[in-house]
Structure formats: structure tokens, C-alpha cells
Amino acid sequence: MPIDLAQIKAIDVHVHAEVSCHDPEDPVMGKFFDAASSYFKVPRERPKLPEIVEIYRAQQIAFCLFTVDCESGIGAKRVSNYEIADFAAQHDDICIPFASIDPHKGKLGAREARDLIENHGVRGFKFHHIMQDIEPAARVGYPIYEVIAEYGLPAIFHTGHSGIGTGLRGGGGIRLKYGQPMLVDDVAVDFPDIKIILAHPSWPWVDESLSMALHKENVFIDLSGWSPKYFQPQIIQYANTQLRHKMLFGSDFPLIRPDKWLEAAKQVGFRDDVLPGIMKDNAARLLGLG
Template sequence: MDISKLKAIDVHVHAEVSCHDPEDPVMGEFFDAASAYFKAPRERPKMPEIIELYREEQIAFCMFTVDAETGMGAKRVSNYEIAELAADNLDIMIPFASIDPHKGKYGAREARDLVENYGVKGFKFHGIAQNAHPADRMAYPIYEVINEYKLPVIFHTGHSGMGTGMRGGGGMRLKYGRPMLIDDVAVDFPDMKIILAHPSWPWVDESLSMALHKENVFIDLSGWSPKYFMPQIIQYANTQLKHKMMFGSDFPLIHPMKWLKAAQEVGFKEEVLPLIMKDNAARVLGLS
């Protein structure tokens, strides 16, 4: 990957449907609700379509599924499918994996295989969808593998668009999106680069505090248009956390170019925007 040719690096892109299998009906119900919430198209693009979109825009991206087979009862998109597709598109695509924390030691075996044999460069966890406290010891065997290889891991934080408006929130418990629940993980696994996904509303100040306090904690700004960011996000991005914040879109729910356009208009300093758009992610992902 030649980062000098890239406009940006999007650290938060979802693979929501397989190239080989039909859409899971359980996930379909959540996609319906999420599309209504985000005012996004209902049809989910296949991975090759996403790759071509990002290549055309000269934006590299981290792609992952969310393995919530226990918490949601939905079949995941295969981590191996994502990794194999990335192997043919390394100029633009960075493969991440997601493993249900409930899989414990067996999940750790998959994590190691994905890193050693399939080139996976990071991992994604979503405590709300996975119905799991981020610091539950059942996940620690998986974290131990990630920590050993000093890889980045993205944790969902804050409100969840998935489940919003559904009866009982689709069974999802927002408490597992509280950023401070991840603080123990940051302490116990100091070689794991932790990226707190989204502005973390309604707990945004917890994420800012953790990124300020912990050398291995970062923030991606995905899932919200920058025009809706809380003022303290802009304040800290321009000052103490200018090397800790990264661009993420949450595509396909938010288009990357729409996010980047809005980011030009919300008060980020001119010298800070390149850090957010590309440079910080390149460093955290080990690309520079």
C-alpha cells in the first residue's frame, strides 16, 4: 500500500453481506431499522462494490464484520472471506476480523490463525451486539493473541444505531457501549492499540479522558456526520488529542465522501485535518 497516493484512510467500514451466502434474516430486521435511523439505502453493497468505490476515491479502508452469533443469533460474514478478498486488494483494503467474545479459547485459536496465516491486521468488538461486557474474562484469551501481535482493536462505544426503534431495542443493551468499561482492557493489555469507535454519545467525555490518559487508546470518529459532533470533540482534536483521532465513516450507513466534506466545515484546524484523515491511522495501523 502506497499511502502517499491516498487521500485518506477510513478505519471503520462494515462487510454486512457475504459474496456467497444470502442475507441472514435476523440481520435483515436490524438492517431495516438501521437504514431508517441513518436515512441510508436499504440494499447493502457487496464487498467488491465497496472496494471499487474506495479505490475510485483513493481512500484505503479497514473492513470487518461483527460476529454476534451468540448475542443476536445471526450468522456472521466469514472473517476468512474478508481476509481472502483483501489479499487480492492490498493496495486499498486492510482486513480486520471479528470474533464473538463468548467463543473464548476457541475464538483465540481462530484469531491466531487469521493473523498468522491470513494476514489479518486488527479486530473489531461490539459489546452491545455481542451482549458482552468488554472486560469480561471470557474474552481475555482472544485479547491475549491480539496483544501478543501488538495489533489494533476497534471497540464500539456509545449509542447503537443497530436496534434503534426496534421493540426492546432489538434485545440490545446499551450499557455495554460505555467507554469506561474498556478501561480495564487498556490496562491489562497495554500492547494492544485500542480504538474507541464513534463519538461515544452519551459518554463522549469518558472516551476523551481515556484517550488522554492511556497511551494505547485512540478514537475513531465514525457513525456520525461531523456536523453533529459535540464541541469538546473539536476542541480536543485541535489540541491535546490531535494525534489520537481518526477518520471513520461507518460505511455503508455513512458515505466516506459525505463525512469528509462535512469535516471540512466544522472547525478542525487546517494542520489537524491531515492527521485525522490519514496520518494518525497510518501510524496506528503500522503503515508508516
Template sequence: MDLEKTVAIDVHVHAEVSCTDPEDPVMGKFFDAASAYFKAPRQRPTMQETIDYYRKQNMAFCLFTVDCEAGLGAKRIRNEEIADLANANSDVVIPFASIDPHKGKMGAREARDLIENYGVKGFKFHPPMQNCDPGDRIAYPIYEVIAEYGLPAIFHTGHSGMGTGLRGGGGVKLKYGQPMLVDEIAADFPDIDFILAHPSWPWTDESLSMALHKANVYIDLSGWSPKYFPEQIIRYANTQLSHKMLFGSDFPLIRPDAWIEAAKKVGFRDEVMPGILKDNAAKLLGLVKA
């Protein structure tokens, strides 16, 4: 990866179409609802189409699925498939994996294999979709492996477009997206860098407090157009947390170029934008020395 030529690093990109398997019908209803909520096209790009798109944008990105097989009964895209494709396109793609916390010790075995044999560089958790409190001890064996290798972990926080508008939210429980539920594991696992995804509304201030309090807690700004950000996000990004804010889009639901254009108009200071768009993530992901 040529960081000099890379204009941004998007830390939040979803793989939603397998190269080999058909779309899972359980996930399909959530894709329907999310497309309506975000006013985004229902047809999802393939992983190769995503890679081609980001390469044209001169952007790098973290690619992952969401494993909610135990939580929702939805078949996941295989982590190995994502990692293989990412490694074949390492000029732009950074492979992340997702393991449903309910898999416990078997999940820990999978995590170790993905790190050692597939070059996975981080992990993604979505507690509402996985129907699991992130601090549940069942997940600790997986966290222990992540901590052993000193890798980052992204946790969905705040409202979820997945399930929005469905009866009962499709069974998704928003309470598991409360950022403070991650605080205990951030304290218990100081060797993991925790990335709190999204502005975390309606608990935005919890994420800001945690990022201020713990050196190993960061915030990615994905899932919302910047024009809708709570004002305190802009204020802290411009001051005390300028080194903790990371660019993320939530592609394919939000395009990274559209996010960046909106970000130019909401009050981010010129001197903090390079950190948000690339430099902070490059350090966090070990692409450059901190």
C-alpha cells in the first residue's frame, strides 16, 4: 500500500455479496430495510466491484462482514473469502474478520487461525445484530486472542439502520449498541484498540467520554453523513479528540466521496482533516509508526 498516493483510509466498509454463495434470505430482509432507511440502492456491489471503486478513488479501506449466525440465524460470508480477496488486493484492502461472540472458545480458535494463516488485521463486532452484550464473558476468549496479537476491534454503537422500520426491529435490540457497554472490556483489554463505530446517537456523549478517558478507545465517523452529526462530534474532533477520530463511510450505504464532500462543509478545521481522513487510521492500523 502506497500511503503517499492514498488520499484516505475508510475503516468501515461492508462485504455483503459473496463471490460464491447466494444472498441469505434472512439477511435479505435487513438489506431491504437498511436500503429504505438510507435511501440507498438495494443491489449490493460485489467485493470486487467495491475494490475497483475504492482503487479508482485512490482510497484504502478495511473490509469485513458481520457474523450474526447465532444471534439472528443469518448465514455469514466466510471470513476466509474476504481475507483471500483482500490479500490479493493488498494495495487498497485491509482484511478484518467478524466472529459471533456466542461462538466462544470455538470463535477464539477461528480468530487465531484467521490471524496466523489469513493475515487478518482486525475484527468487527455488531452487538445489536449479534444479540449479545459486548461485555458478556462468552466473548472473552475471542478478545483474549485479539489482545494477544495487539489487533484493533470495531464495535457498532448507537442506533442501527439494520432492522429500522421492521416489526420489532427484526428482533434487533438497540440496547446492545450502548457505547458504555464496551467500557468494561476496554479496561480489561488495554492491548486492544477499540473503535466505536458511528456517532453513537443517542449515546454520543458516552463515546466521547470513553475516547477521552481511555488511550485505547477511538471513534469512527461512519454511518451518518457529516451534515447530520451532533455538534459535539465536530467540537471534539477539532480539539481534544482530533487524534482519535477516524474516517469511515459504511459503504455501500454511504459513499466515501459523498461523506468527504459533506465533511468539508460542517466545520472541521483544515488542520484536523488529514488526521481524520488518513493519518490517524494509518497509525492505528500499524501502517506507519505511531
């Protein structure tokens, strides 16, 4: 059943599936979950897929669901893209499957991307180059981008600071430099058919994301990972004006709950005629839902 836009109040483009329904939590990821839970001051237990869909259906919020494949970068076993895609297919009135493939997997990763798109209904991709320990424009990842571009699908790129690794010795080995938004600019130029979503407000490089979204027709910004009450003033300024059609609601669930994000968003100065676009309409157009 396709998503009925009239029956939902928002689209959350940034929801993590962090544990499998079939396999135990990976202990390597466990230490990063511990640190992130402390940083965000949220419960340590990670919800499984049925609980996630129950939360979002109860709130009438559609959502993009993905894991993060960082098997090469930090050696943590990923949640299967196929598990996520097959689960989303059972709940396609509310859940939109995205996939994550470590760019180090190159051509083999491109084969997986094509299979997920053609045979499992995947509608977009998620990259987290900080956790994947690789530059966004590293050529080894280009075969994966080529498949995404061929189908004109969106891809979310983590940008800015990362709660993952915060407070750990050496940041858990995670290098923040790969989260600089301008490192994605080459990808935006080389793959103009990919709808690139720069995830998070990108602090401490906020202005780079705003510049890229102004400059590149195919670059958008999701506002996940921060409560709106902590947004820098220029985010609100551009969301209300030049980038009103390019800003997207994302929560970063389970670290931030969607209802908490939406409630805070009503208090920070988004114009009344802009907020519906951020909450739902901009994402609906980008994802081809309306």
C-alpha cells in the first residue's frame, strides 16, 4: 500500500535501525551506543524494527529507515539491508527503505545496491563517512554512486559533529574531518542526478551546508540530530527564505524522538507557511511520493 500523504502529518527522513530482529547486538557497536546514549542523554536500549514502526504509525509519521554499514571503518557487523528492505515492504504505508553500503566495497557494493533497488524496493541510500573512515569523494565508492545516479535516487550523507564516538578515547578512532560538508561537493558535481541530503545542521561547518544547498540544485539539508532549540540563527533564516524548499525534517531516532523534534520546531521561529514544507511537503517531492 503506497503512503497516503493525506493520512500522515510528517515525513522523518532520518531514522536508524541499530539492532537486528534476528542477530544479537554487535559488541563493537555496543561501546559506541553506550557513548551516544550518554551524549544524547537517552536510554541505552535500542528499539527493534517492530517497535519503531509502532511508534511512527501511532504518531502518523512516515519515515526513511536505514542502518549504517561501517564494517571496514570500525569492524562492526551491520544490520542487513535486506532485513530492513523486507520489513519495510510489510509496512509500506509508513516505512521507506534506505540502504547503507560501505564505500570501501566498491564494485561489489555496487552490485548489492543494484539488487536492493531492482529486487527489494530500496528508495535511497545512507552514507556515514566518519564511521566508514573514508572521504566522501574517494573513487573506490564511485561505482556505488553510479548505480544510485542511474536510478535518480536520494543519498543521505552524514555531516558535522558525530555523537558516535564522543567521549571515547581518541573518539573511538572516528575522524571528524570526513564530516566536513564541502567534501561532498565533488560528489554533487560528479553525480548531479543524485539528490544529495546533507544530514544534520553540520556544526561546526553550518555555513558550508547552506552554501552548497544554495549553489547546487541537487543538494538538500535534513535537520536531524539536534533539537531545533539549538539551531544556529542562519539555519532558521535560510529555512524561512532562500532554502525553504530544501530543508527536511529528520529526527535521528532513536537518539531524538520525532514528537520532541516537531514540538521544539514550533517554538524556534520557522514561519507558519514554511513549517509544513519542512515537516512533509519537501520530502514528499524529493522522494517522489506526491
